[in-house]
Amino acid sequence: MSLKNYESVIILTPVLSEQQMQDAVKGYRELITEQGGKVIHENNWGLAKLAYPINKKVTGFYHIFEFQAEPEFIATLELSYRRDERVMRFLTTALDKHAVIYNERKRKGEIGNTKAAEAARAKKKEEIELIETEDLED
Secondary structure: OOOEEEEEEEOOOOOOHHHHHHHHHHHHHOOOOHHEEEEEEEEEEEEEEEEEOOOOOOEEEEEHHHHHEEOOHHHHHHHHHHOOOEEEEEEEEOHHHHHHHHHHHHHHHOOOOOHHHHHHHHHHHHHHHHHHHHHHHH
């Protein structure tokens, strides 16, 4: 079997300390790698307000894993999410090739409204202008 690309978002309960939150994330990272998966990228969004209360809590720690794994592994991962009282919600999605490319471009700063994205667009614009100028000179 070949590895497929996935993205998994978890929302951890806000009552955890920073260390407990990091331990939970580390446990899931290790679960992915121990089962033959490969973590491509992680993003810790930190404590954020929820769209609606969950278990009478209005905030939660958001963490996103982008990884490659066997399709059968997803059931194992989601079962461990369900059994973990620290996880309030989770969502795992399979990524197609376009989503993988989009995520790579976003990490490089080519997409989005961040300063890195604006700098990347400005650099790309300068390169295009330089090429156009060189073409005119020839």
